[in-house]
Amino acid sequence: GENVEQHPSTLSVQEGDSAVIKCTYSDSASNYFPWYKQELGKRPQLIIDIRSNVGEKKDQRIAVTLNKTAKHFSLHITETQPEDSAVYFCAANFYGQNFVFGPGTRLSVLP
Amino acid sequence: EAGVTQFPSHSVIEKGQTVTLRCDPISGHDNLYWYRRVMGKEIKFLLHFVKESKQDESGMPNNRFLAERTGGTYSTLKVQPAELEDSGVYFCASSTLPDTQYFGPGTRLTVL
Numbered sequence: 001g002e003n004v005e006q007h008p009s010t011l012s013v014q015e016g017d018s019a020v021i022k023c024t025y026s027d028s029a030s031n032y033f034p035w036y037k038q039e040l041g042k043r044p045q046l047i048i049d050i051r052s053n054v055g056e057k058k059d060q061r062i063a064v065t066l067n068k069t070a071k072h073f074s075l076h077i078t079e080t081q082p083e084d085s086a087v088y089f090c091a092a093n094f095y096g097q098n099f100v101f102g103p104g105t106r107l108s109v110l111p
Numbered sequence: 112e113a114g115v116t117q118f119p120s121h122s123v124i125e126k127g128q129t130v131t132l133r134c135d136p137i138s139g140h141d142n143l144y145w146y147r148r149v150m151g152k153e154i155k156f157l158l159h160f161v162k163e164s165k166q167d168e169s170g171m172p173n174n175r176f177l178a179e180r181t182g183g184t185y186s187t188l189k190v191q192p193a194e195l196e197d198s199g200v201y202f203c204a205s206s207t208l209p210d211t212q213y214f215g216p217g218t219r220l221t222v223l
Contacts, residue, residue, distance in 0.1 A: 032210040039165070043115075043216040044154070051210075089154060096209030098144060098156035098167060 002027040004092050006102030013080050014110050021105045023090035024072040030092040033066060033073045034099070039086045047088075048075070080109045115136065115205050115215035123221045129191040132218045136185070136205030142166075143186050144212060145178060149199035157201075160186060193222045 013019050025033075031052035036044035045050040049055045050064045050073065057064050061080075066073040077084055087106050091099040114134045124130050136143045157176070158168040163185035166221040171178070177196070180186040190197055200219050204212040 032209070036214070044214045046211065046213065049211065068130075090155075093210065096166075097144075098159050098170065099146075099154075099212065100156065101146075101154040103153040 002030055002092055002094075002100040004090060004100050004102040005096060006090050006105055008105060009103065010106045012108045012110060015080060015082060016079055019075075019077045019080055019084070019107055019109075021075045021088055021090070021107070022072060022100050023074070023092075025092040025100075026071065027092070027094070028068075028071065029094045032093050033064070033078070034091050035062075035064060035075050036089045036091065037086045038089065038104075044089060065066075077107075080107075082109050082111055085109045115203055116211055117201075117203050117215040117218050119218055120216065121219045121221075123223065124193055126195055127191065127192045130193055130220060132188045132190075132201050132203075132220070134186045134188070134203030134205075134215055136203070137207075137213060140205035140207045140213075141183070142206040142209065142212075143180060144151075144204040144206075145186070145188055146202040146204065147199050148202065149196075149216075154202065157188070193220075194217050195222050198222045 006023045034049035037047045038044045063076040087104045090102040095100045112132045118133045139201040143160040148154045156170040160180045177189045202213040202217045206212045
């Protein structure tokens with residue numbers, strides 16, 4: 001079955017700097033890769049996703065890149081702000097099946 | 112539109128007791144998923160409904176867990192009898208497309 005690894009487990013950056021979180025997956029059949037942000041005590045919120053027919057997607061300060069050959073995808077957050085502090089989860093799945101999540105990255109943006 | 116809702120938000124029970132968690136998906140979403148996050152670890156899949164049918168229940172840990180989705184609307188997840196290792200946050204998610212899933216706020220279950 002699918003296995004998703006995520007690095008780093010914790011990340012601290014200064015406000016205004018960029019943050020990068022990387023995930024690798026094992027099942028080449030996976031074709032959908034969402035990123036969720038979970039603030040303390042709140043529900044995981046979808047922040048961006050990418051499908052396997054696209055190599056990069058951007059939404060304001062957030063971008064995701066996908067390398068299907070290497071089976072890894074990354075989340076890039078630019079101009080970080082304190083409100084970006086949260087736990088970020090990557091996930092992978094094949095059409096209609098359950099998500100397999102990475103273990104999460106705790107991002108702290110220091111003012 | 113209203114999001115996915117879950118009830119209760121917190122539940123504290125003693126080992127051996129029974130607890131039932133409820134999830135109301137976004138209206139019109141045929142796909143409903145249950146996940147669990149234990150002790151700050153990754154979010155793990157439990158099972159997937161398509162309407163009232165169990166599409167995949169490979170993540171259910173054992174037969175103490177029973178999920179239902181009568182009528183294809185809300186779903187319940189019953190744990191009977193609860194054990195200490197069942198403590199965690201139980202999330203429900205729903206989708207209309209087969210991929211984008213919207214999560215509920217979770218139920219924090221504590222088994223003492």
